[in-house]
Amino acid sequence: MAEPATSETGRGEQTKRLIVQTAVRLFRDQGYDKTTMRGIAQAAGLSVGNAYYYFPSKDHLVQEFYGTIQEEAVAACADRLAAAGPFDERLRVAWTSLVxxxxxxxxxxxxxxxxxxxxxxxxxxxxxxxxxxRERAMGILRDVVEGSTTKIDPELRVDLPELLWLCQMGLTLYWVHDMSPDQAKTDLLVDRAVPLIDRLVALARVPGLRSVNREALKLYRMLR
Structure with missing residues (x-):
């Protein structure tokens, strides 16, 4: 009895993947607003009802796409983050994999x-x-922090994954607008930003700067 269920699950995942891939192509070719669920279903060779069964709306479909990107990013950096290492090296792995x-x-x-x-x-x-x-994305960054052999201020460590995620949102926005060949400027941004962030994390442990770090974290938590 288990085999049919497994086979059915596999077919369902294949159908979901087909719908997402078709939607991404249509979003790229004709824009998000002009793309309809009916159009996605037709282009995928499915009934409209079948498309709606898996995705009640375009928004749900895009959320699945977001999730797929993060799952691919997890897979791309999992092996290199499996062993502990310096903070800057781990952050570079996470961000270069995402890009x-x-x-x-x-x-x-x-x-x-x-x-x-x-x-x-x-x-x-x-x-x-x-x-x-969002949770998948921050999961990667938690792994970056937790597996770091670099000493990190204990109070900063609590919020660091979320702070890195906010930086990652800035990186992603820059990437979207990066029209350089193969988004080479985004690669440069990662290359230069990672050492800078590594230094800022180290500075948070300097006794004379800890009070500034605490105030900054307090403000961040108030605005979160």
């Missing part, structure tokens, strides 16, 4: 960024709807 995973979707990303950054949009990375993908 590599996102690279094939660069043309598509610019098409719906206006919708994603609109306040209150369910497609915003800060929305409740984006929580699963």
């Amino acid at each position: 590599q995973v996102m690279r094939p979707y660069h043309a598509f990303a610019g098409r719906f960024i206006k919708t994603a950054v609109e306040p209150g949009s369910p497609l915003s990375p800060f929305s409740a709807e984006s929580a699963p993908a």
Whole structure:
């Protein structure tokens, strides 16, 4: 009895993947607003009812796409983060892996960024709807911090993964607008930003700067 269930699950995952891949292509070719669930279903060779069975709306479909990106990023850096190592090396692995995973979707990303950054949009990375993908992203950064052999101020360590995620959002936005060949400037940004962040993390342990660090963290927690 277990085999049919497994087979059915496999077919369902294949159908979901097909719908997401078709939607990404249509979003890229004709824009998010002009793409309909009916159009996605037709392009995928599925019934409209079948498409809605897996994704009640375009927003749900984009959330699945967000999640897929993060899952691919986890897989891309898992082996290199398996062993403990210096903070800067681990952060570089996480961010370079994410950029590599996102690279094939660069043309598509610019098409719906206006919708994603609109306040209150369910497609915003800060929305409740984006929580699963956001949690996956922060999971990678928690792994970066937890596996670090670099000494990190205990109080900063608590919020550091979320602070890194906010930096990652800035990195992603820059990548979306980066029109250099193969987004080479984004690679340069990662290359230069990681050592800078590593230094800032180290400075948080300097006795004379700890009070400044505490005040900054207090303000961050108030505004979160």
